[in-house]
Amino acid sequence: MAAQMTNAHRRFLQVLMSNGITEGSEARKLHQHCCETDKVYYAHDKLDDFIGTINSHLQPLFMQIRKGISEDDGRAHYAVVNLAETEVTKMASDYTEIELELFRKTMDLIILSENGFASSTDILNLADQLKTKKMKKKEAEQVLKVFVEDKWLSEKNGEYTLHTRCIIEMEQYILSNYQDVARKCNICHSLAIQSQVCESCGIGMHLPCVRKYFRGQTEPRCPKCNEFWSCDTP
Amino acid sequence: QVSELVQFLLVKDQKKIPIKRADMLKNIIREYRNAYSEIVKRADRTLQEVFGLQLVEIDTKRHMYILINKLPHAEGQHLCRGKEKEKMGLLLVILSFIFMKGNSVKDSALWEFLHLLRVYPGKQHSVFGDVRKLVTEEFVRQKYLETTPIPLTDPPEFKYQWGPRAEKETSKKDVLNFVAKMQGKDPTFWASQYSEAQAN
Numbered sequence: 001m002a003a004q005m006t007n008a009h010r011r012f013l014q015v016l017m018s019n020g021i022t023e024g025s026e027a028r029k030l031h032q033h034c035c036e037t038d039k040v041y042y043a044h045d046k047l048d049d050f051i052g053t054i055n056s057h058l059q060p061l062f063m064q065i066r067k068g069i070s071e072d073d074g075r076a077h078y079a080v081v082n083l084a085e086t087e088v089t090k091m092a093s094d095y096t097e098i099e100l101e102l103f104r105k106t107m108d109l110i111i112l113s114e115n116g117f118a119s120s121t122d123i124l125n126l127a128d129q130l131k132t133k134k135m136k137k138k139e140a141e142q143v144l145k146v147f148v149e150d151k152w153l154s155e156k157n158g159e160y161t162l163h164t165r166c167i168i169e170m171e172q173y174i175l176s177n178y179q180d181v182a183r184k185c186n187i188c189h190s191l192a193i194q195s196q197v198c199e200s201c202g203i204g205m206h207l208p209c210v211r212k213y214f215r216g217q218t219e220p221r222c223p224k225c226n227e228f229w230s231c232d233t234p
Numbered sequence: 235q236v237s238e239l240v241q242f243l244l245v246k247d248q249k250k251i252p253i254k255r256a257d258m259l260k261n262i263i264r265e266y267r268n269a270y271s272e273i274v275k276r277a278d279r280t281l282q283e284v285f286g287l288q289l290v291e292i293d294t295k296r297h298m299y300i301l302i303n304k305l306p307h308a309e310g311q312h313l314c315r316g317k318e319k320e321k322m323g324l325l326l327v328i329l330s331f332i333f334m335k336g337n338s339v340k341d342s343a344l345w346e347f348l349h350l351l352r353v354y355p356g357k358q359h360s361v362f363g364d365v366r367k368l369v370t371e372e373f374v375r376q377k378y379l380e381t382t383p384i385p386l387t388d389p390p391e392f393k394y395q396w397g398p399r400a401e402k403e404t405s406k407k408d409v410l411n412f413v414a415k416m417q418g419k420d421p422t423f424w425a426s427q428y429s430e431a432q433a434n
Contacts, residue, residue: 007306
């Protein structure tokens with residue numbers, strides 16, 4: 001039973017779309033502002049219902065407001081995603097063929113890596129081998145900067161991983177195209193790019209999920225094989 | 235088909251570049267040419283219903299369209315689409331100036347006015363960057379402003395007017411109220427602009 005869309009819903013959706021990705025507390029504030037501006041009934045704990053109404057109208061358009069958890073701090077973020085399994089339409093229109101190729105190859109590196117990061121050196125070496133056209137290192141550095149600004153990649157100490165926004169928007173795409181390699185978190189069952197892995201049985205978990213799961217335990221053990229959890233719990 | 239067209243329009247509109255009918259036909263509708271107007275009508279209805287946006291034709295000869303925001307303007311940082319708040323502020327000031335001066339101003343007059351706001355065409359502005367580019371290229375490309383050369387001028391001079399997107403997204407009434415608020419006067423203070431705004 002879908003409620004009607006009001007201007008408050010539409011305004012919320014417009015802002016979410018132009019932000020690219022919106023953090024949880026920002027989204028709650030936005031919810032309140034939209035309801036106040038458009039004089040719609042507001043209840044502070046009804047954000048999920050509010051979003052649910054919008055989603056029921058987005059469904060026939062193969063779009064959805066999706067919630068994702070940041071792999072860094074465990075906080076919720078919201079993004080409007082395209083549910084079709086092909087690459088995000090939004091990205092395809094913002095970048096050139098060659099930039100997209102660099103991004104895809106970078107994504108390969110990140111997903112295939114142990115820790116979910118690709119060093120800038122490795123990525124710049126890729127630039128040389130692009131099929132479309134060779135890209136100079138300087139150009140590639142610029143393109144990487146743009147990817148970070150646009151929130152497709154995030155950078156830490158010269159290494160790059162996928163931004164929360166990218167993970168939310170491309171989760172379906174990644175899970176289907178990297179079926180054998182992409183890891184799923186054993187706790188929350190979502191895609192895990194950065195993860196801690198059990199040395200014995202190989203299952204992976206998000207760092208925030210590890211933190212929550214092992215809270216207060218002096219002897220952390222793997223939930224699957226019960227061996228000692230060898231990684232430092234964050 | 236309708237959902238594909240809606241997505242196509244949303245993506246194109248993000249950059250505020252007008253959409254050509256030819257592109258719509260080419261990219262999406264393909265086999266369904268006969269149903270073109272029906273598909274466009276339904277896409278428009280969906281855009282209004284779900285997103286609060288409307289597809290509007292701004293050039294009937296060349297068949298160009300833009301998406302305009304149907305939601306009433308709102309105050310507040312959170313509610314502006316994108317990081318465009320400052321640019322829109324500058325634009326509003328420019329549109330007001332043009333309206334108050336009789337709907338058309340020479341470029342030299344516009345730059346003189348902006349000088350008063352410490353915005354200079356030659357200098358990089360801390361917020362707007364290359365202001366000349368913003369005003370003469372970006373705002374014009376987005377159809378907020380329209381610029382036409384003044385004939386028989388050497389060096390060539392241009393005049394500025396409201397562009398079709400400004401006409402559709404703002405009203406003369408809103409702009410007059412803005413000016414009145416800024417100057418602490420009643421809108422009726424400017425009799426001819428007031429009656430023009432009422433008639434609009």
